[in-house]
Amino acid sequence: MKSKSRYSKWFSMLIIFALASQTLFTGIALAAESISKLVLNKNELALQVGDTANLTATAIFVSGSTENATVKTDWNSGTADVASVYAGVVTAKKEGTAVITATYMGKTEIVNVTVSKKVKSLTKNKSSLDLRLNASDQLIITAYYDDGSSEIVTSKADYTVDASSIVTVTNGLVKGQNPGSATVTIKYMNQTLTLPVDVEVVRRIDAEKPEVSLLLNGTEKIKLIATYPDGTIDEDISEKAVWTTDKPSVADAIKGTVKGYSVGTATLTATYGTKSTTIKVDVDSTLKIDLNKKNLLMKKNTTDVLKLTATYANGSTDDFTDRAEWASSDADIVQVTKGKISAIATGEATIYAKYGEKVVTATIDVEVPRRLVVNTDLISLKVGDSQTLILTATYADGTTGPVADSAVWTVDDDAVAFVSKGKVTTYKSGIATITATYGGKTTTTKVEVDIPTIIKPSKKIVNLQIGGSESIVLMADFKDGRGSVDVTSKAEWSTSSKDIAEARSGAISGLATGAATITAKYGTRTAVIQVSVGVLKSLTVNQEKLVMKKGDAVTLKATALYTDETTKDVTSDVIWTSSNVKAATVDAGKVKAIASGETTLTAQLDNKTVTIPVQVDMASDLSANVTSLVFDLNETRSITLTATDLDGATRSVTNEAEWKTSNSAIASVSKGVVTSVSRGKATITAVYGGKTVTIPVEIGVIQALVADKSFFVTKSGDQVQLKLTATLADGTIKDVTSTATWKVSSYKLGTVVNGLFTATASGKTTITGSFGGKTIAIPVEIDSLKYLKTDVVKVELQEGKTAKIEAIATYTDGSEEEVTKPALWTSSNIMIADVKDGVIRATGKGSARITVTYSNMRTTVQVTVTK
CATH class of the missing domain: 2.60.40.1080 (Immunoglobulin-like)
Known part of the structure; x- marks a missing residue:
């Protein structure tokens, strides 16, 4: 790092020299940037042994500009065996503290590093908690380190709760605040645990009364009973529960006291924790409401009064006529106001009286006839005659009366008859229907005017x-x-x-x-x-059918027979057509045979049509000298085709016939010569004179495919040669090992080339060989073991001591092999005994089971560790 710092200083001097030189030539004085301070992204680090962390250094210059100086900064560790640093990357070496120093352009910053042991696992003494309200329970959190030591870290761990209103945690002490469920997350170093907590969670809550009836502004206390998972019962939690209502304007509850605010029904819901129950509330409840009249007959323009009576649960009654809501189903017929009814027009209507959520009805009949009868349902009149119909209505009270003048009369055909107030007048011959309508009822009368039989x-x-x-x-x-x-x-x-x-x-x-x-x-x-x-009765042609040779010509004659029994030669008037002009043509009755084939001639005049079938050089029979062909690739076969004409004469038509193959990729054909193209099956078709012959062809078709081995066992690295034999359709047997397609179902276990299998790994797989559309499968077992054992099955060690165990594999062929290294070794508890390549190391007091696995077989060694 120091040599890198000297290189940086030399490079800086070179830049200053270059800038000074530029100043000499340009006359512009430039000053080097001066650093104001050096800023690190972190001033403290807490790491576990083996962890790394990235530090970045940012230089802030006097001019206000900044630069990422991480790479240029000189980094040093005061205790490199605890934490080392390179280019800002800090690596934790062992437990302890270290001070990292960062220096750039004369500015120095430090980072305090604390290195702790690596936490391997974290445990808690409780898997879950079930608390009552305001109760608490203490957790104990234990950390297990990489070096085998452990420590209670309850007070060091961090605790978070997803529902802090339900549960709080302080240094592992969990307290229930409100009913409900929450999850506590415990984190220490790089390990995390979760703890489910239920607070005052009840199994069910039940209302003392599921239904309540109140008078307006009345109240009633509802008791809620809670049953807890442990079977204990709280006789009344009504004041603790949360109460809601679906109709706050009708009824609500506060701490279990229900109050009715308006007439109607409401559903209250009481919730405690995760459970809830409902109570139905009926406010100003009446057992029933009744009208004094359910059916009422009225005359038009008259009035009447309905009375609504309410009956309470205690048996008392009250007149609710003025308090109810009144409505009519048809205000054009009957109107109602506070029980007073006015009949406006003829018809029926329903009166509704509603109080709260209860409704009663009454049916009002205003001059509605129950029957409407006309004195006759059929009248027969001459044109210009008239007749009056008598219409009578029967009412609900049994009274009757004539209503012809009040009824509405209609006729469905006013060109035949007219009706007014029941009087029918006829205009012309025909049938009409007279309809009379009154009070929603109708009746009809049929009128016949000058109708003959x-x-x-x-x-x-x-x-x-x-x-x-x-x-x-x-x-x-x-x-x-x-x-x-x-x-x-x-x-x-x-x-x-x-x-x-x-x-x-x-x-x-x-x-x-x-x-x-x-x-x-x-x-x-x-x-x-x-x-x-002038209608044509029939059309005839002098020939019913024609059998012709190529080049022949025939003249047809067409004759027409009319409805007056006269006949006429209409050959030149007929429209002549041929359905197949390639076989024969026709023009003005003259038929000419063109080529082998069939056609239908049509002669058409007006709406009459005659058809004449025609055959030109058609064969009555067609045969081939072979019924099928079987041969191999690179061979040809010839087919001879013979046709028999309508006179019984035969001749070879091999070159004249039309030849086709069903699959040109298998076989081709030309003038009866069949050439093989590839292995497979095809059909050769020959067509001549309207006849068809088909010959099935098989080229190199494989009837059977056989391998010299149906199953074999081998070892990794060994090779086995397989042989594949094919039997062709003609009975020929061929060795097709090198030309077959070979595959291994699991490429990880081996490869196969031209039947030579090379085993590369242990296991079971299948080799397939395919040839000529046939496939054969050969199962293979590689490194198949008979059993696996160790030289010892029980070991006693003192803590810190080691023991070496050997694993020996015995194969199905009886051979043995020491497989200690390639085998997989595992321990049931590495805190007691650890194992690698057969070497067992005692790490703590107790018992553990060492398992060794090789080639899908396993065996165990019991280890006991003492102090």
Whole structure:
């Protein structure tokens, strides 16, 4: 550090010289910065042996500027064997005190360092506390150091509480302040403990009375009973509990005394510690409230009075009519004020009387009919006739009365009939429904005006030529015995297609080729006449099917039959189409065969269609000389394809057929020659003359994969060669060890290359070999032990003494090996006995168990340490 200080001084002189030289050339005088003081980030340090801490030094100059001078500062320790320092980093060496000196540019600062022993663990004499209110309990905190010593540090430890209102702690003395739960955190040096504390925690609290009834401004004392975890009972904690209410305007409680403030119900909650209970409070409680009338029949524009009576628990009653809240479900029908009812209009309404949280109702009936009856539900009239309906209402009290003038009358079809105050007048033939409404009730009457039982046209089917016409007579039969009446001119005539045919007063005219429906309507009855105008009845072609050779030509003829039974050659008028022009084409009935295949010819005229199936050079059968192929890589096979035509003749079509492969990555095909590409299965397909042949192909497919070992045991560092044999589909057996894919399931235990396995660590794993889509697994055990033992199983030592134990492993093959060093040694209590590589060191009086583990096996040595 001193040489570094001399280097810093030399470097400073060099800078001063450079600045002085610059002044000579520029004429500007510069002065070196003067330090005002040196500031350290800490003046005291408390460390444990082995800990480190960083000190920083900041130089503050006269100009006010600052600099981090930690690296430039000269650091020294007065007691380096207690605490050393380098570049501001302080390292605690042993228990004691040291003074660190920091010097920079003539300024010196010191840091006092206190080094204590390293705390290994911290214990408390209580795992938890359960205190009563204002009670206390003393904790004892013990620290265990790295050197094996221990110390009671109760007064030295720091204590914090997450709920200081519940618990306080002073030098380990825990005191319960308020009911509840808290956690005390104890910290000493680098160790921390926690202690759960319950204060006055009850198992449950119960109210002496779960429900209370009070008169307005009345009070009652409620007793709360607390049951503690130890079974003790506190008969009354009502003044200690915290009381809340969900309706403070109705009732509340202070220290267990409940008071009612207004009419209603409220729920009080009493809480003590973590437990609570509820009490229901009913203020100004009445057992019931009643109206003197529950159902009331009134006439419109009259009044009546309802009386509300309250009955208390003691049996007394009181008139609450003026104190209750009154309301009507429909103020347009009935209004109410302090029990006085006014009937405004016909209808029903409900009157509500509410006091506190109790409500009663009364139903008010204002001239509401229970039944509404019309004297007839069906009338039949002629056009221009009229008839008056009688409407009668039956009320709740059994009285009846005519209400035709007061009812609301409506008709669903005012073009057929009109109604006013029950009088029905008819306008035209048809059916209408008359509806009468009064007091929320309705009734209906059906009106039939000039409705015939049936109407019949003189003809139901009419065939016309374009421009032709025909007259139809429409006759109607009525219920009243008028006989058949000609209503042709009175009926409504319509057509389904005005472009094809039209009808006026029974006269039907044909306008264009096609079919239409003429409808005649009179009253509610209809009649239908089917009309055909120049309609095609059928279309035929002189051939039902064609079988042709490539290049052949045939001429077809189309004939039309019309509804008037006349026929006509329409070959040139027909629209001809072919569904597959690659096989055959058609033009004005002339068919030409183009290539092998099938097609359907269509002849269409108007709405008629005829189809003719056509076959060109189609095969009736297609066969291959083989049904399947099996061969290996780098080989080819040929397939010969034979077609049989419709006449039974056969010929080879290998070169003409269309060849396909299902998987070109496995096998390819061209003109029947199949070439292998890779191992696997594929399907070769040949298509000719509408027929298809498929040939399954297997190339180098593996039927079985076998390893020369199904399981083996080896040791770390040893090598084992595996052999893999494959059986092909044709029965050939091949050694595929070098071409197979090898893997080890646990790379930490070994490696495998071309079947050669090298064991690198102890354990169990699986080697897999894969070839041609097959995989085989070989389990392996490395360093598999039969048992593990030590040369001694029990040791007695004096404190501070050591003993060496040897561990011997016996493998499943019977060989033995001394594994003391590679084995894992652990102690059940290092405060009594510690162990490393088989060497046991006695650290304290007592008994401990030494466990040695190697290759998933373990054994123990019992150690007894005496003073």
